[in-house]
Structure formats: C-alpha cells, structure tokens
Amino acid sequence: MKEFDYFEMRIPAKPQYVGVVRLTISGLANRIGFSYDDIEDLKIASSEAITNAIQHAYEEDDDGEVVVGCALYKEKIEIMVADYGYSFDFKEVKKRVGPYHEEEDVQFIREGGLGLYLIETLMDEVKVLNDNGVTVLMTKYVAREQVTDNVEKITL
Amino acid sequence: MDIKLETVNAQKSIAYVNGEIDAFTAPKLREQLNNIKLTESIQIELDFHDVVYMDSTGLGVIVAFYKNVISAGGDVKLIGLSPRLYRLFNITGLSDIMNIEEEGKATTNHEGI
Numbered sequence: 001m002k003e004f005d006y007f008e009m010r011i012p013a014k015p016q017y018v019g020v021v022r023l024t025i026s027g028l029a030n031r032i033g034f035s036y037d038d039i040e041d042l043k044i045a046s047s048e049a050i051t052n053a054i055q056h057a058y059e060e061d062d063d064g065e066v067v068v069g070c071a072l073y074k075e076k077i078e079i080m081v082a083d084y085g086y087s088f089d090f091k092e093v094k095k096r097v098g099p100y101h102e103e104e105d106v107q108f109i110r111e112g113g114l115g116l117y118l119i120e121t122l123m124d125e126v127k128v129l130n131d132n133g134v135t136v137l138m139t140k141y142v143a144r145e146q147v148t149d150n151v152e153k154i155t156l
Numbered sequence: 157m158d159i160k161l162e163t164v165n166a167q168k169s170i171a172y173v174n175g176e177i178d179a180f181t182a183p184k185l186r187e188q189l190n191n192i193k194l195t196e197s198i199q200i201e202l203d204f205h206d207v208v209y210m211d212s213t214g215l216g217v218i219v220a221f222y223k224n225v226i227s228a229g230g231d232v233k234l235i236g237l238s239p240r241l242y243r244l245f246n247i248t249g250l251s252d253i254m255n256i257e258e259e260g261k262a263t264t265n266h267e268g269i
Contacts, residue, residue: 047178113212
C-alpha cells in the first residue's frame with residue numbers, strides 16, 4: 001500500500017483562487033478525521049502560505065503560478081506550497097527542505113511577517129527550502145498525542 | 157465579503173462585516189473602511205458576527221484602520237467575534253492592544269459538554 005495519497009493543485013498566482021484551495025484542503029483534512037478546530041487552523045495556515053507564494057510568484061511574472069501539494073497519511077497531512085509554477089517530486093523536495101534560519105532567509109521572513117508567525121503557531125512542523133523560489137512544507141497531526149512525546153501521557 | 161455601514165449618530169457608526177476575509181477580499185474591506193469619514197471623537201464599531209473566515213490579510217487591514225481612527229482622535233471597538241476569530245487576535249497579541257469583545261461568552265456556550 002502507498003505511504004500516502006497525494007494531491008496537487010497548480011493555480012494561477014491570483015488572490016481569487018486562495019479560497020478555492022483553502023476549501024479543497026479543508027475537504028481533504030476532513031477525510032482523515034481532523035477536528036473542526038484543527039481544520040480551521042489548517043485553512044488559515046495554508047492560506048497564509050499560498051498568499052505569500054502568490055505575491056512572490058506574481059512579482060516574478062504576471063502569469064506566475066503556484067503549486068500546492070498535499071500528502072494525506074493516516075495520522076497527518078503534509079502541505080507543500082511552492083511559488084514557482086511547476087510540479088515537483090514531493091518526496092524529492094521533502095528531503096531537501098529544512099528549518100529556516102532568520103539570518104539566511106531574511107527576505108522570506110520579512111515578507112511572510114504575521115503570516116509566517118501564524119503558520120508556525122497553527123501547524124505542528126514547518127520547513128522551508130529557499131532555492132530558485134521558496135517552498136514551504138508544513139505538517140499537522142490528527143491526534144495531539146503524536147506530537148507531544150515530551151508530555152506526560154494521561155492514563156485512563 | 158461585504159460590509160454594511162450604519163450611521164447611528166454624528167459620533168457613532170457601526171460597520172457590519174460578513175463573509176470571508178482573505179487575500180482576495182481584504183483589499184475590498186480596506187477600500188470600504190477607508191470610505192468611513194473619520195472625525196475627532198468618532199466611535200466606530202466593527203461587527204464581526206457574520207465573518208466566517210479571516211487570516212493575516214484581514215488582520216493587516218483591521219490594524220491599519222485602527223491606527224487611522226486612533227490618530228484621527230476617534231475610537232474603534234471590535235464586537236461579535238466568534239471564539240475562532242478571537243483566538244486569531246489573541247495569538248497575534250492584537251487583543252492586548254485593541255478593544256475587542258468576544259461574542260456573548262456567557263450566553264452562547266455551545267462548546268464542550
């Protein structure tokens with residue numbers, strides 16, 4: 001069996017399509033059992049990433065495109081947003097993303113501003129690849145226990 | 157996204173905002189808020205009862221509007237925020253700066269058991 005189900009959307013870098021992708025991600029998250037609140041978090045975080053990507057892509061080219069990839073696992077969703085308009089090999093890009101460093105990715109941080117802060121706050125993991133465009137990979141787990149290894153388990 | 161403006165009296169206006177506020181609709185919100193004539197001691201209420209989605213693009217517009225009104229000598233109050241929306245203002249620290257009222261906390265407790 002495949003490790004995950006993969007969806008990819010390539011959209012014109014225009015703000016009117018952010019809501020369409022948001023709705024799709026909300027539907028996908030619902031399929032793997034996220035709670036209402038977690039889906040709302042995912043909607044905001046993915047919209048922030050897509051909005052940033054659209055602004056970047058549009059600066060480069062009026063006909064710019066943005067690619068959003070979603071990997072659905074049993075217990076988590078991974079969302080990858082790239083501000084360059086061609087499909088990527090999800091597994092390949094995933095190997096290359098890493099934590100971002102404020103010193104190196106100054107432009108990304110500055111432009112991301114409040115949006116990036118929200119992504120960090122609302123998602124469980126955020127990674128960035130800054131190479132011929134910006135790629136953001138963000139992960140959210142369905143069950144909270146999975147991300148709280150260092151927290152004491154409650155025994156029922 | 158849509159906004160209806162009600163002038164209560166010379167000193168007070170209420171703006172009823174509804175729908176989704178994101179990268180697409182935030183510029184429209186900014187434009188419509190900028191149409192409100194700011195006078196000294198004006199009291200403006202932004203009613204968020206019918207806002208179903210908002211992200212940082214909306215926060216940016218609200219913050220800019222807030223600054224404009226304050227610098228004109230007026231005041232802004234945000235009312236009717238759903239717990240979700242309130243949380244957005246809370247985690248960004250804006251709830252410490254702005255006058256925000258969460259939607260009927262005591263009466264509409266749908267959440268939890």
